[in-house]
Amino acid sequence: MITIDDDDPTPPFEQVRAQLADQIRAGTLVADQRLPSVRQLAADLQLATGTIARAYTALETAGLVSTSRGSGTRVRADQGIDDNCRAQAQKFAQALNQHGLSLADAISLVRTEWPTTTGSG
């Protein structure tokens, strides 16, 4: 399932791209799974076909999906984050959620702490 929110300041193409990328990374969309056609998704979400095509192109450039004339757009293999990391992320999200933090605050916190863990800055 994918959702578009007109009230969100993020451009629609970026909303589509980000949600698809998240679902591929999280393993909700598995390797070799076929995505709906540009026309189908555009018609269902009542967006222009160009908007969906742009999101698909961005995903292809990022190496998350591959498009071929015969088999449409499919999720590429080995793009999901492994189960252990996802479980850790889930624990982390639940813990911060219990502390009443918003998603934006949680991401900000990770961004701040990240350089200290990698040591590269």
Added chain:
Amino acid sequence: MLLFAYFIIVVAIAKIVRVFSRKRLDALTLTISGLDVVDPRRFSRTITLRNAGTLVVIGVVTWIFSLINDARSGWYGLPLLLAPGIAVAIGVLVFALLSTRIVSYRGPRRSASLLPRTAWSYGPAWGFLLPLIAAGAVIAFAIAAGLESSQQPDGAFRAIRIGTSAAGPYPGWYYGVPLIAVTVLLAGVTVFALGHIASAPRSAADNDPIDELDRIVRILATRTVMQLSSGALILYSGCVSMVAGWATSNAATTFAPGSRVLQHLQPATAIGVAEIIVGVAFALQGGVLLTLSILDAAQQPLRRVARSRVLSESVTS
């Protein structure tokens, strides 16, 4: 009388099939109550109108072709032969092109499923083989009959010659070539219609009952199109086989003055009789599928809910 008996048998078989598939058909109805019922009810009415419109279009096109057939006796029944195929093709096209969007929701938050919808998404795989096999059978039979046919004095291949005697009408090239064209047209229109039914936009509202209604409506529409086109094609196979069998039997029979039968040439007579029997079986099967398509088109996807129940649920919600 024979036609009346045919209709009675076809309707009786169709009824029996419906009784045996009652459980599956029950799964294709949905009860929506409360305030949510308004849009689906409106949609249900448009579905009924679409189905009725399709049947009217098929009836009108058949009637026009029958008028052409009456006006052009020199065409030896060709318009009548083409009528069912062209009428069903136009009907299927009308059926598919009329909108199947349930609710034209345009809120700020819109959702869509990430499952691709294809022409094959709303029916069993074997169901899609049926029209394909039927189309293949019509084309194969038309070619076989064309190769067996012989020319009439006017140059048209519409008779069969066995020994010194000839009989017609026979589905030779005169009927076979337009029949192949109509079969290809019908197969193409069917694939287009199935694709169109599947790819028509879904409601963008994230609403479970409406999503389920959408799925049911698409399954019923797919079933209707499959049964309509398969039925027309199988009916064609049956009628062509019967006409061919009748002509073959006649050509293989030597008559004495006074319509007394002198002899039956074998194996031509046996082949002719076998073609008639196969033709009758196919004609029955085709008729049953056409009747089932009408019954499916008439099926309401939305089960009626008592008004009092709807009102009470509206008040409590």
